[in-house]
Amino acid sequence: MSKKALIIGGGTAGCTAAIEMSKKSDWSTILVEKGSSLGAGVSTNFKAGHPYTYGPRHFLSHNEEVFKYLNNIVPLRRCKEHQFTSFIESDSQFYSYPIHEDDFDKMPDSRNIKEEISVLDEKYKNAEFKLTKGEERLEESANNYEDFWIKSVGNTLYNKFIKSYTNKMWQTNDNTIIDDFTWSPKGVAIKKGPREGWDSAISAYPYALNGYNDFFALAGKSVKTYFNTSVDKINPKTQEALINNQWEKYDVIINTTPIDHLLEYSFGELKYIGRDITFLILPVEFVLPKDVYFTYYCGSEKYTRVVEYKKFTQYKSPHTLISLEYPSSRGRLYPMPTEIERERAKKYFDSVNDDFYSIGRIGAFNYRYDIDDAIEQAIKVTKSL
Ligand SMILES: Cc1cc2nc3c(=O)[nH]c(=O)nc-3n(C[C@H](O)[C@H](O)[C@H](O)COP(=O)(O)OP(=O)(O)OC[C@H]3O[C@@H](n4cnc5c(N)ncnc54)[C@H](O)[C@@H]3O)c2cc1C
Numbered sequence: 001m002s003k004k005a006l007i008i009g010g011g012t013a014g015c016t017a018a019i020e021m022s023k024k025s026d027w028s029t030i031l032v033e034k035g036s037s038l039g040a041g042v043s044t045n046f047k048a049g050h051p052y053t054y055g056p057r058h059f060l061s062h063n064e065e066v067f068k069y070l071n072n073i074v075p076l077r078r079c080k081e082h083q084f085t086s087f088i089e090s091d092s093q094f095y096s097y098p099i100h101e102d103d104f105d106k107m108p109d110s111r112n113i114k115e116e117i118s119v120l121d122e123k124y125k126n127a128e129f130k131l132t133k134g135e136e137r138l139e140e141s142a143n144n145y146e147d148f149w150i151k152s153v154g155n156t157l158y159n160k161f162i163k164s165y166t167n168k169m170w171q172t173n174d175n176t177i178i179d180d181f182t183w184s185p186k187g188v189a190i191k192k193g194p195r196e197g198w199d200s201a202i203s204a205y206p207y208a209l210n211g212y213n214d215f216f217a218l219a220g221k222s223v224k225t226y227f228n229t230s231v232d233k234i235n236p237k238t239q240e241a242l243i244n245n246q247w248e249k250y251d252v253i254i255n256t257t258p259i260d261h262l263l264e265y266s267f268g269e270l271k272y273i274g275r276d277i278t279f280l281i282l283p284v285e286f287v288l289p290k291d292v293y294f295t296y297y298c299g300s301e302k303y304t305r306v307v308e309y310k311k312f313t314q315y316k317s318p319h320t321l322i323s324l325e326y327p328s329s330r331g332r333l334y335p336m337p338t339e340i341e342r343e344r345a346k347k348y349f350d351s352v353n354d355d356f357y358s359i360g361r362i363g364a365f366n367y368r369y370d371i372d373d374a375i376e377q378a379i380k381v382t383k384s385l
Contacts, residue, residue, distance in 0.1 A: 089299025116154030274331025
């Protein structure tokens with residue numbers, strides 16, 4: 001008799017798990033998705049012909065194997081050229097992000113900045129960071145997000161680029177509560193040489209106008225999928241899940257959704273930040289400069305980022321689609337990177353048995369996990385079964 005697996009949530013992690021589980025002849029797997037389609041914010045929709053996702057969603061990775069895996073299903077265009085910029089309201093200027101040393105001379109307070117940098121510890125200002133993993137040595141020696149940035153770039157640059165943006169992004173007045181930080185410099189705190197955002201990692205986006213959708217369609221075809229269905233409760237000891245008012249037992253549960261909800265918030269609610277998005281179509285072919293795919297707003301406006309979708313999708317049109325993202329309390333998308341929340345998440349993870357896996361950005365409650373990590377984790381878990 002085949003063993004039974006339940007996958008909760010049909011985003012990147014759940015869909016990868018579905019594709020992989022379908023290759024195992026001794027398993028019978030179902031996927032349960034509360035929405036009406038697969039892929040969550042990574043799936044492509046169309047507005048007046050323009051393809052778009054929910055926020056940027058490009059594939060960023062140091063992992064060639066995961067790149068090859070996805071590229072086999074949805075061929076990916078390497079877009080190494082892509083740059084990010086930050087608008088610094090106080091200077092009324094756009095600069096490169098990661099913070100670039102060639103921009104210092106354009107800054108009104110360049111003297112201060114250079115003086116501050118000259119006295120910084122080399123191990124901070126010249127550190128390099130992988131996307132998912134940080135630099136453990138620094139993580140141990142910086143006390144928190146604010147401390148890490150001030151040690152890496154000095155007070156003036158921290159105040160310009162990081163302070164208010166981080167307050168906005170995490171909906172806090174106090175950046176010292178954030179104790180997980182080495183994801184934030186995007187590779188390096190002060191960049192030298194190329195202005196490309198990710199010259200040391202793979203940066204890619206699907207060639208197809210419908211983006212990653214064929215990947216999600218393959219997942220839907222691979223296992224029996226239930227749409228508009230929510231898993232709202234599990235019994236962590238017996239491996240039973242409540243689906244459509246019926247308890248069902250599974251040999252394995254792969255969860256990619258907020259674990260607190262499944263366990264009736266028994267250790268309190270885990271804090272996630274959501275995102276509201278506004279889309280605009282503007283009467284110009286391109287809004288952002290060549291090779292700039294998106295730009296951050298460091299100042300008093302409430303949005304964090306402007307994304308120009310054509311830069312990713314290569315869609316041809318005389319007009320362009322952009323989005324503005326607003327951090328919000330609606331939606332559970334960005335797990336709060338604080339110790340108190342991680343400890344709460346750990347209590348949930350410790351309370352389930354070994355055949356319950358919680359993966360992906362949402363399921364593992366880890367903001368560092370991007371598309372590549374969600375795929376990697378799903379492959380790893382399914383391989384182990
Ligand atoms: C705005 C934004 C922009 C991003 N941009 C990038 C980027 O450019 N590059 C990158 O690599 N990463 C990016 N990410 C992160 C990346 O997209 C995610 O880490 C990854 O896609 C997460 O996949 P997941 O499967 O873990 O979770 P999700 O994609 O969130 O999937 C979870 C799924 O579970 C479903 N669900 C929730 N609760 C239940 C329930 N109770 N029962 C059944 N189903 C349920 C949801 O509807 C959803 O479909 C971005 C994230 C956001 C929010």
